[in-house]
């Protein structure tokens with residue numbers, strides 16, 4: 001078979017395979033075989049597809065397939081009910097999550113604790129926490145090469161012991177590289193290499209972790225810190241020590 005005949009034959013085979021769905025130029029070009037041929041002879045492939053498509057429509061009348069105008073985004077999941085005592089994301093965030101840059105959450109089976117690792121943060125006002133959260137969200141949206149679709153953590157704890165909603169739990173977080181599936185991310189605002197947890201933060205962290213462990217049926221050995229999952233200093237020496245003690249004590 002000559003090179004020309006082989007290309008024409010392969011183009012027809014590609015169209016025949018997709019005939020039942022209504023062969024189109026778009027479909028043919030998405031076929032891997034034809035994509036390879038595309039490099040060698042764009043006009044031949046498109047012509048072959050159009051010819052076969054016309055024949056198919058004559059033989060088998062059916063509904064005409066209309067190509068979508070733009071690629072479909074993943075559907076936005078139904079928001080889960082707000083967790084009691086948690087401040088809504090809408091109170092602080094100055095932008096919506098971008099679903100195109102996030103994956104749906106899979107069943108939650110693990111919790112990971114972080115600090116934000118920026119400058120020490122001891123201001124217990126709501127306004128200070130809002131600013132801190134928004135600055136983290138913006139820095140996550142500016143990540144390169146892959147900007148996040150929202151703040152990477154699901155919850156945050158401020159120096160006043162308040163719990164804030166971050167990324168909705170219907171979306172997978174972005175807080176432990178390659179280990180975000182089913183992993184709830186909680187950040188304690190501040191730098192725990194350079195500061196200690198105050199009593200309000202300790203109580204809030206233990207109480208909230210207890211609630212989440214009960215909600216998702218997670219045992220304390222699945223409540224880990226970032227440095228127990230990956231090579232990082234997060235969540236800082238002092239928060240790390242607190243978590244090691246909490247797992248043996250109040251969270252055991």
Ligand SMILES: [Zn+2]
Nearest residue numbers: 114115226234
């Ligand atoms: Zn971390």
